Amino acid sequence: MSFVLTLWWLILCGALGVCLLLFADKDAVVSADENRTLAALPSLTRDTILSGDLDEAFEDFLCDKFFLRTQVVDAATAMKHLFSALTVDELLSEGTDDDTLVIDLPEAETSAETIDTETQETESAQTVAADEQADTAAEPETEDSDTVAQQVSFDEANVWLENADGTKTALLTYSGEDIQRAADVFNAYAAILPDDGTLHVLLAPRAQTANKLALHTDDENGWSSDVETALSALTTDKVSVHSVVDILEPHILAGEYIYFRTDHHWTALGAYYVADAVLEAAGYRTVPLEEYQTSEIGDFLGSIYLHQRSAKLKSLADTVTVYEPLLPAESYRVANAYRKAELPVIDMTQDDYKVFLGGTHGPYRVLDGGYHTGQNVLMVCDSFGNAMAPFLMPYYDSVYMVDFRDSYYTREDAQGSVSDYVRRCGITDIYVVLSESDGIATQFVNQLMPENLK
Amino acid sequence: MVFSSLTFLLLFLPIVLAAYFACRSIRWRNAVLLIGSLVFYAWGEPVYVLVMLLVTLIAYAGTLLFLREHHVVYRKLLFVLTILLALASLLYFKYAAFFAGQFLPALGETISADAPRLPIGISFFTFQAISYIVDAYRGNVKAQKNYALLLLYVSCFPQLIAGPIVQYADIEYDLTSRKTSLDDFTSGMRRFAIGLGKKVLIANILGEMLSNMPSADASVCAAWLTTVLFAMQIYFDFSAYSDMAIGLGQVLGFHYRENFNYPYVSRSVSEFWRRWHISLGRFFREYVYIPLGGNRKGRARTALNLLIVWGLTGLWHGASWNFVLWGLYYGVFIALEHGMLRYAVKRIPRVLGTALTLLIVLFGWVLFMQTDLSMCGRQMLAMLGLSANEHVVSLVALMDETTLYVLRSYTAIPLIAAILCAPVLPRLKQAFDHRLRARRGAQLVETVLLTAVVVLSIFNLVADSYNPFLYFRF
Numbered sequence: 001m002s003f004v005l006t007l008w009w010l011i012l013c014g015a016l017g018v019c020l021l022l023f024a025d026k027d028a029v030v031s032a033d034e035n036r037t038l039a040a041l042p043s044l045t046r047d048t049i050l051s052g053d054l055d056e057a058f059e060d061f062l063c064d065k066f067f068l069r070t071q072v073v074d075a076a077t078a079m080k081h082l083f084s085a086l087t088v089d090e091l092l093s094e095g096t097d098d099d100t101l102v103i104d105l106p107e108a109e110t111s112a113e114t115i116d117t118e119t120q121e122t123e124s125a126q127t128v129a130a131d132e133q134a135d136t137a138a139e140p141e142t143e144d145s146d147t148v149a150q151q152v153s154f155d156e157a158n159v160w161l162e163n164a165d166g167t168k169t170a171l172l173t174y175s176g177e178d179i180q181r182a183a184d185v186f187n188a189y190a191a192i193l194p195d196d197g198t199l200h201v202l203l204a205p206r207a208q209t210a211n212k213l214a215l216h217t218d219d220e221n222g223w224s225s226d227v228e229t230a231l232s233a234l235t236t237d238k239v240s241v242h243s244v245v246d247i248l249e250p251h252i253l254a255g256e257y258i259y260f261r262t263d264h265h266w267t268a269l270g271a272y273y274v275a276d277a278v279l280e281a282a283g284y285r286t287v288p289l290e291e292y293q294t295s296e297i298g299d300f301l302g303s304i305y306l307h308q309r310s311a312k313l314k315s316l317a318d319t320v321t322v323y324e325p326l327l328p329a330e331s332y333r334v335a336n337a338y339r340k341a342e343l344p345v346i347d348m349t350q351d352d353y354k355v356f357l358g359g360t361h362g363p364y365r366v367l368d369g370g371y372h373t374g375q376n377v378l379m380v381c382d383s384f385g386n387a388m389a390p391f392l393m394p395y396y397d398s399v400y401m402v403d404f405r406d407s408y409y410t411r412e413d414a415q416g417s418v419s420d421y422v423r424r425c426g427i428t429d430i431y432v433v434l435s436e437s438d439g440i441a442t443q444f445v446n447q448l449m450p451e452n453l454k
Numbered sequence: 455m456v457f458s459s460l461t462f463l464l465l466f467l468p469i470v471l472a473a474y475f476a477c478r479s480i481r482w483r484n485a486v487l488l489i490g491s492l493v494f495y496a497w498g499e500p501v502y503v504l505v506m507l508l509v510t511l512i513a514y515a516g517t518l519l520f521l522r523e524h525h526v527v528y529r530k531l532l533f534v535l536t537i538l539l540a541l542a543s544l545l546y547f548k549y550a551a552f553f554a555g556q557f558l559p560a561l562g563e564t565i566s567a568d569a570p571r572l573p574i575g576i577s578f579f580t581f582q583a584i585s586y587i588v589d590a591y592r593g594n595v596k597a598q599k600n601y602a603l604l605l606l607y608v609s610c611f612p613q614l615i616a617g618p619i620v621q622y623a624d625i626e627y628d629l630t631s632r633k634t635s636l637d638d639f640t641s642g643m644r645r646f647a648i649g650l651g652k653k654v655l656i657a658n659i660l661g662e663m664l665s666n667m668p669s670a671d672a673s674v675c676a677a678w679l680t681t682v683l684f685a686m687q688i689y690f691d692f693s694a695y696s697d698m699a700i701g702l703g704q705v706l707g708f709h710y711r712e713n714f715n716y717p718y719v720s721r722s723v724s725e726f727w728r729r730w731h732i733s734l735g736r737f738f739r740e741y742v743y744i745p746l747g748g749n750r751k752g753r754a755r756t757a758l759n760l761l762i763v764w765g766l767t768g769l770w771h772g773a774s775w776n777f778v779l780w781g782l783y784y785g786v787f788i789a790l791e792h793g794m795l796r797y798a799v800k801r802i803p804r805v806l807g808t809a810l811t812l813l814i815v816l817f818g819w820v821l822f823m824q825t826d827l828s829m830c831g832r833q834m835l836a837m838l839g840l841s842a843n844e845h846v847v848s849l850v851a852l853m854d855e856t857t858l859y860v861l862r863s864y865t866a867i868p869l870i871a872a873i874l875c876a877p878v879l880p881r882l883k884q885a886f887d888h889r890l891r892a893r894r895g896a897q898l899v900e901t902v903l904l905t906a907v908v909v910l911s912i913f914n915l916v917a918d919s920y921n922p923f924l925y926f927r928f
Contacts, residue, residue, distance in 0.1 A: 003636045003637075003639060003640045005901060005905075006639065006640050006643045006644070009643075009905070009908065010467070010468050010471060010643070011468070013463055013464050013467070013468050014464065014465070014467075014468025014469065014472065016464050017460070017463075017464030017465040017468065018465075020464065021465075049500055050500055050501060052498055052499055052500055052501075054497070054500075055455060055461070055497050055498040058461055059459050059460060059461050062460040062461060062464065062465075063460055063915065063916050066460070066916040069916060072913050072916045072917060073916065073917040075913055076910075076913045076914050076916070076917035077917065079910065079913070079914075080659070082866075083864065083865060083866035083867050083870075084862070084863050084864060084865055084866070085861075085862045085863075085865040308917075309662065310917065311662075314665075
């Protein structure tokens with residue numbers, strides 16, 4: 001019995017090996033899940049044989065082209081997590097101070113009940129927006145039709161990967177209801193700003209999404225998004241929706257290091273490009289990148305690595321480049337609209353993404369960059385805002401930040417609503433900087449932002 | 455190629471075994487095994503396979519030459535020359551740069567030569583060749599007149615890369631007259647599966663855990679955990695490879711000696727070395743310690759002999775002072791156990807003996823793992839709760855965040871590994887063997903578990919888990 005079983009095992013292993021050689025894809029293909037290019041069948045040349053590289057390259061090929069590889073990798077990862085006292089969420093958040101990797105994309109088709117609920121909530125959000133407009137409008141007669149949220153119907157909006165053959169693949173899909181809901185929230189926030197204030201909306205893809213383009217630049221033409229178009233159509237003039245996808249596309253196609261390989265965040269360079277584009281569009285003469293002094297932290301292994309613990313990903317460890325503030329800057333924790341404990345702007349004691357601002361601190365924080373422009377900005381953001389905030393300092397007296405997620409924010413700590421902070425801190429602009437994990441159709445936009453507005 | 459790779463598991467092993475068992479005569483089987491072994495080695499070391507062929511040729515030709523010589527002095531001269539030539543490649547690849555770097559500057563010479571890349575397994579196959587030369591010189595074995603058979607002894611793939619160091623006398627008969635059986639095949643593959651699981655599912659994960667640890671002097675816990683993890687990783691890594699080698703040897707009809715016997719339950723340092731890398735200890739005992747006079751020439755000479763043997767044992771592990779110190783460290787303890795502590799060792803309670811031995815071994819692993827001696831000192835101090843900066847000694851923190859995080863990330867594996875370091879499984883097997891009904895159940899459970907182990911090992915290899923092999927560098 002044992003002999004027969006052992007023999008079958010050997011035969012099975014041999015058959016598997018031969019089938020891999022015969023039927024597996026011999027070309028290098030990209031795994032967006034693993035954030036790297038999977039190995040191709042190595043070519044048998046004199047050089048590869050004599051160098052001894054064939055051994056490793058062939059092993060890489062067998063591992064990377066193993067049948068049902070994704071499921072096998074998931075099973076191996078799950079097994080590792082099984083023996084860990086940490087939950088998956090803890091594994092991710094410990095190392096990176098941030099959100100979960102796996103996001104729930106909204107369903108394409110929403111049930112009738114959900115639509116009813118959402119419609120009611122949308123109506124309530126619109127009511128908030130309308131109330132706010134009424135409260136803050138200094139000159140009610142100027143509230144013409146342009147500033148009233150438009151009612152435009154969209155079935156859905158997508159972020160697209162544009163294939164070389166002319167077809168498109170949806171990377172992210174949002175239903176019309178979700179877009180409407182987000183638009184209502186943004187309108188409500190814009191309504192609490194002074195007349196000349198602007199609410200900038202920046203919805204950033206995570207590295208996993210961006211790398212679907214970055215790793216496929218041979219096969220893909222680019223990416224595009226109709227989410228911003230849909231949002232723009234539903235928001236008032238005080239809301240400026242920027243397409244992060246469009247801003248970053250040329251840099252991704254140029255192979256620039258704007259997203260980490262082992263972490264889901266953008267790099268400071270990616271954050272700079274987005275900030276720069278938004279500020280330029282707002283009419284500012286922006287600071288060239290070359291004027292910033294940089295320092296680097298090597299061997300950064302972020303959330304994607306922590307999730308998979310792949311040795312190959314480990315060999316692709318990231319380097320965190322930090323752009324130093326142009327003038328001496330200060331940062332404080334803020335509660336009840338008052339500055340409290342001092343916090344770092346750049347924390348070189350950290351060896352990961354937390355080098356930016358020393359990670360997220362709540363309930364609010366403020367960055368003072370030493371500039372006097374008469375304007376203050378509030379960033380409603382998740383950790384994607386941390387790399388971006390320092391780049392806003394030259395254009396504002398103070399850069400306030402708030403991250404509503406439970407780990408960092410409670411209303412009791414804040415001792416005031418966003419409206420209170422806007423009024424008391426003299427906020428002139430708001431930047432909503434959210435990754436796809438906290439963007440449209442998430443608890444952050446649908447629940448946390450509305451409930452903390454007033 | 456290594457055993458814990460898909461190339462080996464899915465292609466090499468099934469193909470070689472199919473070809474091997476398709477042949478009926480021992481001659482053809484040897485041919486298959488020799489070709490397979492050369493491919494196995496050349497797959498990762500296509501050029502250095504020539505070094506192995508050359509070392510074997512030196513052993514082959516030299517032995518035939520000195521055995522043909524009747525004049526005692528010339529015979530001895532030829533023997534010494536053969537040994538030196540056989541050792542030459544090992545000395546060049548492993549030690550030349552180290553010794554040149556140590557001693558030439560003292561003579562006013564400056565060199566900037568980097569050490570050449572070390573051919574995989576050179577220490578193992580060189581020692582096997584030397585074992586053959588010495589045994590033939592002593593008349594313990596007959597000279598092998600067939601170069602291919604001698605090459606098969608040196609290069610046989612199960613023990614080629616990481617041992618155990620097989621003495622020629624042990625498989626002289628097997629080379630030409632071995633038999634295979636279904637029982638040997640089954641139990642050999644079972645042993646291989648156990649080794650594969652130990653390597654991939656335990657040693658690799660311990661290694662991954664170790665790679666995520668902070669600097670070993672970060673806190674007391676970091677220092678101890680780093681040391682304990684390394685101790686378990688190197689044990690599971692190396693003993694797993696020995697298990698796989700012994701298992702494959704059994705499948706092919708060879709019967710290799712055991713190389714490990716649960717060393718961490720030893721009650722003395724001497725016993726530890728009778729249970730750890732047994733084949734290396736045996737080699738040094740038979741070919742260095744005994745020729746030096748062993749313990750037959752008084753206490754002082756015995757102590758000196760022990761220090762020489764252990765200095766060489768350390769040096770065999772690597773051309774670095776920390777390895778030499780590591781060897782001498784054990785030499786001192788073993789000399790003490792053979793000398794003034796002889797009676798204390800015999801009378802000490804087993805638990806206390808085991809605990810003390812474990813402590814000595816753990817501090818020994820610090821010497822082994824840290825090639826930087828200052829880091830080695832810092833880790834040892836941290837294990838004692840101290841840190842020294844610029845001659846100021848202070849207390850080090852008990853625990854640090856990273857260590858705690860690593861512990862929480864890999865909670866169960868170190869515990870499982872620690873349990874398996876003790877002979878729990880053989881005891882269980884023994885208990886089941888006494889009850890026939892339970893034994894059948896145990897066999898079924900064993901079959902299911904080993905199947906799961908193989909599947910999970912393949913899954914882990916596919917998922918590209920951390921897959922280093924510590925004994926490659928030797």
